[in-house]
Amino acid sequence: HEPVKEAGGSRHATAVISARTLAVVSRKANLVQAAEARLASFVAANSRRDEHLPEVVAGTELDSRLVGTKEFAAAHIHKDGEPVDSDKSSFQMFASSFGLPPKHQAI
Numbered sequence: 001h002e003p004v005k006e007a008g009g010s011r012h013a014t015a016v017i018s019a020r021t022l023a024v025v026s027r028k029a030n031l032v033q034a035a036e037a038r039l040a041s042f043v044a045a046n047s048r049r050d051e052h053l054p055e056v057v058a059g060t061e062l063d064s065r066l067v068g069t070k071e072f073a074a075a076h077i078h079k080d081g082e083p084v085d086s087d088k089s090s091f092q093m094f095a096s097s098f099g100l101p102p103k104h105q106a107i
Contacts, residue, residue, distance in 0.1 A: 023095040031076055031099065035106035038072055041065045077102050 045052075045065035056062055078099035080086060088094045100107055 020091055020095065023092075024098075027095055027098065028100070032104075032106045035076055035100065035104075038069075039106070042069065073107050076100055077104075077107060 083098040
């Protein structure tokens with residue numbers, strides 16, 4: 001972006017849209033990667049559930065990868081419905097705080 005900025009084009013419509021697109025795609029990629037990592041961790045721990053059962057019955061704490069799923073989902077799902085319907089008048093705030101749609105396949 002430096003050559004564009006040096007030429008005075010940083011507020012050109014194409015540059016603005018490109019920067020916004022990059023911000024949204026980067027945020028969404030981070031959210032999806034976190035959700036996929038959490039799912040992989042859960043699946044790995046869940047595959048050992050038969051081994052965990054006697055440990056849990058004996059009083060051992062449950063594998064941390066198997067707990068907190070609702071909290072994780074709540075932290076990664078968009079708070080007010082669908083992100084597409086959100087107020088974007090302060091685009092930087094939106095781009096740094098939106099979550100995944102509630103029915104996203106990664107959640």
